[in-house]
Amino acid sequence: MRGIKNIIFDYGNVIFEIDFKRTQQAFKQLGILNIDTFFAHLGHNPLFDDFETGSISPAEFRNGIRKAANNLQLTDQQIDDAWNSLLVGTTSDNHNVLLKAKQRYRTFLLSNNNEIHYDWIINYLKTAFKINNYDAYFEKAYFSQHMKLRKPNTNIFEQVLKENNLNPAETLFIDDSPQHIEGAKKVGLNTLLMTEKPDQLESFLIANHIL
Numbered sequence: 426m427r428g429i430k431n432i433i434f435d436y437g438n439v440i441f442e443i444d445f446k447r448t449q450q451a452f453k454q455l456g457i458l459n460i461d462t463f464f465a466h467l468g469h470n471p472l473f474d475d476f477e478t479g480s481i482s483p484a485e486f487r488n489g490i491r492k493a494a495n496n497l498q499l500t501d502q503q504i505d506d507a508w509n510s511l512l513v514g515t516t517s518d519n520h521n522v523l524l525k526a527k528q529r530y531r532t533f534l535l536s537n538n539n540e541i542h543y544d545w546i547i548n549y550l551k552t553a554f555k556i557n558n559y560d561a562y563f564e565k566a567y568f569s570q571h572m573k574l575r576k577p578n579t580n581i582f583e584q585v586l587k588e589n590n591l592n593p594a595e596t597l598f599i600d601d602s603p604q605h606i607e608g609a610k611k612v613g614l615n616t617l618l619m620t621e622k623p624d625q626l627e628s629f630l631i632a633n634h635i636l
Contacts, residue, residue, distance in 0.1 A: 426615070428594070430531060433535050443513060445464070447510040470489075527564075577602075
């Protein structure tokens with residue numbers, strides 16, 4: 426891809442596989458109704474936005490799930506297990522791809538995330554790959570709950586651009602969510618919608634002339 430000097434990667438379903446249907450099913454089993462409007466890829470209850478921007482604590486999030494399920498007896502573990510069922514995993518091959526990209530571009534991670542998922546992922550990385558975090562794989566990793574902002578709002582993209590002195594015309598944003606792509610376009614970023622599963626990341630980047 427011509428003129429690109431910087432890449433901002435999304436995490437879920439770009440680098441790391443996630444499965445919304447798993448969590449939809451798990452929430453159903455907790456007693457939550459109208460799951461397609463409560464939690465889905467293209468839309469969800471405001472509870473999730475609040476959690477991803479750090480506006481509410483894990484305890485407040487869990488209480489929100491108890492209220493939605495109309496079951497105040499649900500344990501923290503039951504809720505965390507249902508919520509974390511979304512998280513499938515990644516591969517060492519993808520980590521190698523990120524290092525290849527880092528050799529050619531300034532690379533960044535920008536993920537809508539939350540404290541419960543983040544803690545699970547960090548533990549998973551340590552257990553599965555013996556790495557503590559993504560510091561070695563990107564110039565900087567950004568997570569929504571730390572920034573108090575989330576995609577697709579333009580202010581999250583603007584902050585990453587400003588902090589790193591990035592020219593949007595020279596920067597590519599890769600995400601699997603069409604609504605996030607639209608937000609990135611509003612600030613002038615080049616965009617690429619991830620249309621493959623994360624285990625096809627390298628071939629996807631090669632096919633789009635990035636690697």
